[in-house]
């Protein structure tokens with residue numbers, strides 16, 4: 243189970259790191275080398291984004307990566323194959339992240355059973371609220387996979403409880419309004435929000451959107467269980483290639 | 496469980512968590528307004544004083560004679576303020592924005608008609624206004640960009656994706672997830688997450704209410720058929736809603752582009768290239784590939800050039816209540832030329848799709864039959880596109896001279 247892996251890992255580390263990559267960007271070979279680099283740098287789990295043509299929750303950097311991956315011919319089948327490859331090669335848990343249409347078109351039950359068969363552990367689907375997720379929940383839990391749901395700063399506490407009851411593994415707490423890749427203020431307000439999240443669920447908490455350096459990760463220690471690095475590594479990859487990603491990961495924790 | 500806006504399994508609200516609270520507020524305010532008889536009166540009043548409601552129903556005597564079949568009537572939504580049915584939806588949502596106490600509006604636009612209508616509403620009600628428009632549409636609908644800017648709106652050209660309507664919708668959502676506390680997203684058609692399909696159709700239903708009354712008064716009977724073009728589906732839902740309970744055949748006309756087997760069209764309900772999917776927050780038929788990636792669409796009419804379609808129309812496709820057809824770019828330009836020459840009215844390229852289909856069928860109906868075509872907008876905005884389609888040499892000459900003067 244994903245949650246028990248996280249709990250065991252949290253006994254050894256103050257905070258876990260989860261990174262995010264867009265599959266097929268810049269190429270599948272690069273994606274593999276990035277995973278390898280991140281695993282060597284000690285990342286605890288990874289989100290593999292299956293590119294989608296309409297990623298409405300993503301900001302310019304990840305949007306661009308989605309479009310480039312698709313322009314390069316990335317398919318869902320290639321992403322499935324890639325997932326099998328990395329799940330076999332590395333021991334950390336891998337999750338899929340994508341928009342619901344990708345799962346829907348593949349067939350949700352088939353998508354989940356192929357995830358299981360390929361050794362994936364869970365999924366994050368940002369445009370699928372629990373109210374629309376009956377088929378998905380059935381398929382995911384039926385295959386022992388973690389459906390990971392999302393809290394946001396304007397989610398009322400009563401709703402947080404209901405969301406958490408549908409989720410498994412951990413809860414992804416979005417740090418602020420807006421899309422991925424913008425700045426986040428690491429302030430008291432964020433701390434209060436995380437405290438509210440903590441009261442609403444006993445699942446581990448991941449905090450994502452705008453986490454970009456060691457200072458941010460340190461801020462989150464004791465407040466969240468997982469720091470999510472999304473856009474920043476893609477930005478570094480764009481600017482300085484894999485070497486830059488490697489240096490960055492080494493400095494994070 | 497609250498109503499999530501499903502119509503035979505189409506619709507729903509596939510929202511990122513950050514927008515859930517905003518949609519709950521919108522749903523609540525819309526429900527209150529819909530249940531309040533004073534609200535519709537206020538709405539009808541503003542539409543009759545600020546726009547031109549009720550819009551006339553014009554008897555197309557010459558076209559009727561020309562085809563020698565059904566008597567053809569045209570519902571004149573082009574005579575709304577800003578020249579299209581878009582004003583109906585925009586003023587309605589504007590009244591809701593006032594009720595919500597928000598101070599800024601954003602919108603997507605394809606043809607520019609919805610953007611211009613939103614910009615006038617924002618000017619009138621004192622809201623700040625940002626309009627997202629695909630770069631391709633900025634090019635082909637340049638006069639409307641000019642008007643939006645003059646009306647005080649910021650126009651943001653969208654360079655992502657296919658650079659047309661769907662991409663403008665994505666960018667509007669990206670703005671909204673940052674600014675929902677002050678900002679309302681005035682979605683321009685009967686698509687998107689619940690409650691938009693229902694809400695936009697509700698405001699557009701004013702077209703059908705009027706048209707039904709007008710035709711009964713004038714002809715003493717219901718029409719045999721009603722034609723409307725279908726982009727996202729708002730003008731079609733508007734006029735059709737007056738006749739859902741009647742024995743009237745409803746015909747929605749999609750963009751056939753270069754032809755249904757060319758792959759270059761925007762026909763979601765009458766081509767085999769579309770399949771059911773979930774994108775932009777709702778479930779409907781989309782033009783997409785087997786992986787669920789959206790395809791490029793094509794139409795001579797920017798306002799019909801869209802990958803998805805109203806979930807309510809998808810439902811009427813499924814249960815057979817509405818028949819869907821497609822008209823090609825060429826048929827549309829021909830229908831437009833004929834309508835201008837015979838009746839002296841200038842339909843928008845979007846609306847001309849409805850004319851094209853009605854013209855295919857008029858002669859097969861009897862002289863006792865009556866049909867209504869919804870002229871959703873006026874063609875002035877399309878002057879550059881239409882001039883190109885007609886290859887009008889004097890117009891080209893004028894443009895070149897004008898350009899020379901700017902260079903001088």
Ligand SMILES: Cc1ncc(COP(=O)(O)O)c(C=O)c1O
Pocket residue numbers: 579580581605606607608609683684685724725726727728729730731797798799843845846871872873
């Ligand atoms: C004049 C006109 N008619 C029709 C449409 C298509 O939209 P809908 O299908 O929502 O009526 C547009 C959209 O821009 C338009 O400007």
